[in-house]
Amino acid sequence: MCDQTFLAITFGPCDNCSQNKPLMNIYLKNEPINYCSLCVELMACQGLAKGETTNTLKAESESLKAKLEEERAKLHDVELHQVAEKIDALGQFVMKTRRTLKGHGNKVLCMDWCRDKRRIVSSSQDGKVIVWDAYTTNKEHAVTMPCTWVMACAYAPSGCAVACGGLDNKCSVYPLSLDKNENLAAKKKSVAMHTNYLSSCSFTNSDMQILTSSGDGTCALWDVESGQLLQSFHGHSADVLSLDLAPSETGNTFVSGGCDKKANVWDMRSGQNVQSFETHESDINNVKYYPSGDAFATGSDDATCRLYDLRADREVAIYSKDSIIFGASSVDFSLSGRLLFAGYNDYTINVWDVLKGTRVAILFGHENRVSTVRVSPDGTAFCSGSWDNTLRIWA
Amino acid sequence: MWNSFKFVKEGWIDSYMVSKMSSKMVGSNNLAHAKRMVQQLRVEASIERIKVSKASADLMRYCGENAKYDPLLMGIPASENPFKDKKPCTIL
Numbered sequence: 026m027c028d029q030t031f032l033a034i035t036f037g038p039c040d041n042c043s044q045n046k047p048l049m050n051i052y053l054k055n056e057p058i059n060y061c062s063l064c065v066e067l068m069a070c071q072g073l074a075k076g077e078t079t080n081t082l083k084a085e086s087e088s089l090k091a092k093l094e095e096e097r098a099k100l101h102d103v104e105l106h107q108v109a110e111k112i113d114a115l116g117q118f119v120m121k122t123r124r125t126l127k128g129h130g131n132k133v134l135c136m137d138w139c140r141d142k143r144r145i146v147s148s149s150q151d152g153k154v155i156v157w158d159a160y161t162t163n164k165e166h167a168v169t170m171p172c173t174w175v176m177a178c179a180y181a182p183s184g185c186a187v188a189c190g191g192l193d194n195k196c197s198v199y200p201l202s203l204d205k206n207e208n209l210a211a212k213k214k215s216v217a218m219h220t221n222y223l224s225s226c227s228f229t230n231s232d233m234q235i236l237t238s239s240g241d242g243t244c245a246l247w248d249v250e251s252g253q254l255l256q257s258f259h260g261h262s263a264d265v266l267s268l269d270l271a272p273s274e275t276g277n278t279f280v281s282g283g284c285d286k287k288a289n290v291w292d293m294r295s296g297q298n299v300q301s302f303e304t305h306e307s308d309i310n311n312v313k314y315y316p317s318g319d320a321f322a323t324g325s326d327d328a329t330c331r332l333y334d335l336r337a338d339r340e341v342a343i344y345s346k347d348s349i350i351f352g353a354s355s356v357d358f359s360l361s362g363r364l365l366f367a368g369y370n371d372y373t374i375n376v377w378d379v380l381k382g383t384r385v386a387i388l389f390g391h392e393n394r395v396s397t398v399r400v401s402p403d404g405t406a407f408c409s410g411s412w413d414n415t416l417r418i419w420a
Numbered sequence: 421m422w423n424s425f426k427f428v429k430e431g432w433i434d435s436y437m438v439s440k441m442s443s444k445m446v447g448s449n450n451l452a453h454a455k456r457m458v459q460q461l462r463v464e465a466s467i468e469r470i471k472v473s474k475a476s477a478d479l480m481r482y483c484g485e486n487a488k489y490d491p492l493l494m495g496i497p498a499s500e501n502p503f504k505d506k507k508p509c510t511i512l
Binding site: 079089097334 | 467492
């Protein structure tokens with residue numbers, strides 16, 4: 026049972042004792058219920074074993090944390106960059122802006138590639154969601170959302186729909202039609218409902234399910250057709266800013282990162298948080314899996330990107346430089362996982378050698394912070410979106 | 421306490437929107453929270469781990485095996501990359 030309590034500003038009859046009191050909205054087995062604080066405490070006490078008090082539990086959690094650190098430290102025999110010394114260093118990289126996509130009237134907040142490797146969906150602060158053809162820079166579709174700050178957008182695996190959401194607390198799916206004159210907004214389907222802004226969304230391997238993360242601290246898995254909540258994931262203690270699904274076809278885990286500086290790995294079927302990493306010093310803005318699925322990278326406001334290995338259960342690399350003082354907003358790996366592209370709030374994109382931990386290139390071009398960076402599905406190029414209202418394709 | 425509401429920190433939106441959307445973690449619900457923490461830590465402490473040397477070797481091996489298929493790493497000729505400009509045509 027995973028439940029998380031929020032202090033809500035509601036007052037009314039408690040579902041348990043029926044008295045009129047300030048209520049807490051909590052989730053039991055994914056169902057929302059309203060209990061007064063006394064009933065919540067009584068319920069928690071019933072679950073206690075003999076002799077457990079807050080103090081014994083606190084002491085046990087401290088000792089478990091120490092044991093966890095000890096176990097992790099035992100296996101820390103070498104650093105990744107030391108093991109990587111024997112491989113050749115990378116040569117000079119020449120990457121230039123090959124296309125500039127202009128058309129958004131305001132900050133570009135998010136983008137996603139279609140699996141056909143040429144279409145891109147992007148969303149911006151003014152509520153516009155645009156589907157582009159990256160080869161020709163033509164706009165194929167444009168939708169105006171009823172809310173501003175559309176922070177999340179995703180392309181469906183089939184290429185037939187896009188999902189987006191933001192300050193409206195919802196994730197909406199728009200089926201894309203070939204008929205350019207058709208009003209896309211009319212076919213909109215509201216799928217997810219959160220109690221705070223939607224920060225990130227992603228389709229799973231099919232068009233039928235969507236995973237969302239929200240400023241309310243939870244992630245959730247939804248069925249697109251019915252809009253039903255299939256599973257919710259509680260465990261973050263602050264806004265969740267990003268999520269990424271494990272790359273394997275049969276994979277059923279995902280990683281999420283948030284303002285509580287933690288990156289959590291979840292099992293999608295059980296809703297269980299299986300691993301947690303807390304070494305960043307500030308909000309984690311973006312998380313991305315390594316192509317093999319054994320590791321993931323994070324970009325954070327503490328101006329570093331870090332690589333965490335799932336099987337070693339620890340951080341194995343930090344990508345930072347004294348000269349980089351602005352937060353990293355977005356990260357993505359190249360196809361082989363050797364390069365990490367990171368967009369920063371100082372308007373640049375840094376390219377890191379994942380294994381050696383060194384920076385191989387800095388890319389200039391954007392005139393405001395880089396908000397999103399994604400490598401194309403076949404790895405031939407990557408696209409960056411920025412607060413300067415444009416998207417750039419680099420190759 | 422919610423100690424980092426992202427939008428307030430970044431100064432992105434007006435304060436009136438913050439008051440509509442604020443949500444806080446309950447500090448007074450210590451017992452349920454502590455019990456959850458302990459259960460979570462027990463789960464995390466019990467997983468199987470491997471050495472960093474083995475994990476690093478596997479990451480390096482994956483990079484090595486896939487490096488040749490990585491266009492951004494290896495560079496592909498302009499004629500094969502739809503984004504790179506081909507040589508300009510001359511009209512005879």
